[in-house]
Amino acid sequence: MPSVISVQSHVCYGHVGNSAAVFPMQKLGVEVHSIPTTVLSNHPAHSSVYGRAIESLLLHDLFLGLEDRGAFKSSDGILSGYLASVENAKVIANAIKSYKQLKPKGLYCLDPVMGDRGKGLFVSEGIPELIIDQLLPLADIITPNKFEFDVITQTNAKTFSEMISVARLLIKKNSLRCVVVTSAEQPVDKGKPKIGVLVVKAETAWLISTPYLAVSPSGAGDLFTGLFVGWIVRGFSEQFAAQKAICALYRIIELTLSAGKEELDIITHQDCIINDIENYPLKKCE
Template sequence: MKGILSIQSHVTYGHAGNGCAVFPMQRMGHEVWAINTVQFSNHTQHPQGWTGQAHDAKQISEIFEGLAKLNVLSQINGIVTGYLGGPSHCDVIVDIVQEVRRHNPDCLYFCDPVMGAPDKGCIVSEGVAELLVSKVMPIADVIVPNQFELSQFIGEPVDTLEQAKQACAKAMEKGPKMVLAKHLHSVSDEAFTMMFANAQGSYLAQRPHLPFERQPVGVGDLITSVFAAGYLNGLSEVEAFQHCNNAVYGVLKTTQEKGEWELQTIAAQQEFVSPSEQFDLTSL
């Protein structure tokens, strides 16, 4: 039994973190073993507030040690990480990635380095962003930052398309083999823009902006999980990027049509297998 280890936040109501990422990867044919870094009643953008707490690093380590005792670490093909609840979580992630790679050198690590965004501010605990930049992102095979997180990683501003292209190249010099910039907000007002870069080149994906009364939360978690699942299914790097763009748009369109702002991953589940709309990529 091959699997994906997904380590990120979880909400009981709605879809964010593992609550958003696990099902799409399962729907695309993967066994997914989830470890939650936090357990909240709902995501933090609900005006009513939320309840719950971050798990300490020891709990995360203990759950991973339980997996290790089952002798299944060699069966982990991919590791996906998202929101981390504190600096100690970063150290645990590094240890887990190194241990899994010891048992399966071919395991790929997909890191969504959640730090924040200009419209949300810093959304992680003090010290997390610094450790993501210095310790976690450099050991990833694939990083999935937004525009702000990409600029933090390379230590330079990213405001234009050309700067984004250069930033992806500089990011790969720091360790990752692939960069999926999940939202370049300053590139276009008319389209939602993502960029993918690997050793062969850079590619741009754009899809229509969809208006919402409140912006959906968890889109970055969805992008990371769908790309990881597609690539681990045997799609090429560029094919997985295009599939990801198409599928995520389909989920957002279903969400909008239902008048919701919690991502409708269940109602739109066929999008993960066969996206209803196709958008071409631009080679840069």
């Protein structure tokens, strides 16, 4: 059975961070060792939120415990998401270095959670710089949304061709295996706006397009990356993992919104995770 160490926020109510990613990966047959970067009552988009970031010493000890149990050697990859403090980000960077020493071929997928279009940056000061300077050079795959992609690359690519060129410069500079850009808007097609997931490698690139949704529940990006990593450690290529992830995610969002719910309804619609839903095809960009 493949296994993953997932380092993200935890909420008691709703589905964001590890609370959106762990169960879907388990549903795919992946053993998940989850480490929280925060413990919150709910995601901050609600009118009230309680809880706090995990103290850096505790976070260090949680990693140490996994290493003592052999989870670093046995895990196929590490996924990191929301970082609550600069101190914790440094702990995570050191843990990934230790993991890579024990398992040089292990996957590190960096979901550089730092902001979104219309919201701007929503992480603590210093975290974007730490992600770029310390975590990005350790990563094999990154899964930024378009806003985060622009922050990391200090660009504002308008077309998919421009995004691919910028992503390839990033791949070359940081020896990345793949860049996956989510929430990439497309030109209006016959009056129907679309949004895309762009999967870029050094020599090839693919686009998966879905209809644009004006509303998307919090945690959609976390669910996507969890599914994406789950399919990869099961042996799928990045492009097919992204296709399976976006098809399942989009269907779960559709069903969530149609039921009038604000939180991703992952449990009710868990069959979408493992069903072979391929409503949105892969389109090779070159």
